[in-house]
């Protein structure tokens with residue numbers, strides 16, 4: 001199982017979200033998501049969800065496949081989400097606690113959190129995203145939202 005090595009073309013990621021909750025044959029699915037049939041079979045033999053009927057024909061459920069694409073598309077997705085006060089220190093080459101953090105709003109939903117590394121004291125910047133549906137719980141964050 002080397003599912004982490006699967007590279008999904010961007011078009012597949014985009015098109016799989018439009019798959020229907022029905023079963024596709026390999027041929028049909030390959031056409032739907034603009035993939036090469038052989039590549040698709042590789043994914044199926046790797047970790048993509050599918051089922052085989054009595055005649056050996058392979059069926060892929062559109063929504064299950066889309067879910068699988070969502071799980072696979074980010075190679076870094078097995079990383080745990082960092083806590084609010086954690087960042088990656090380039091100097092220590094590891095995730096460290098950030099001290100004296102401050103978050104500022106960049107544009108749209110993008111934010112930048114700055115703080116100092118708890119281990120070496122260097123400044124760490126960490127890009128972030130404002131969660132779409134969470135209660136505003138940032139303390140002491142200058143939030144100039146006059147838009």
Ligand SMILES: [Zn+2]
Nearest residue numbers: 089092117120
């Ligand atoms: Zn450090």
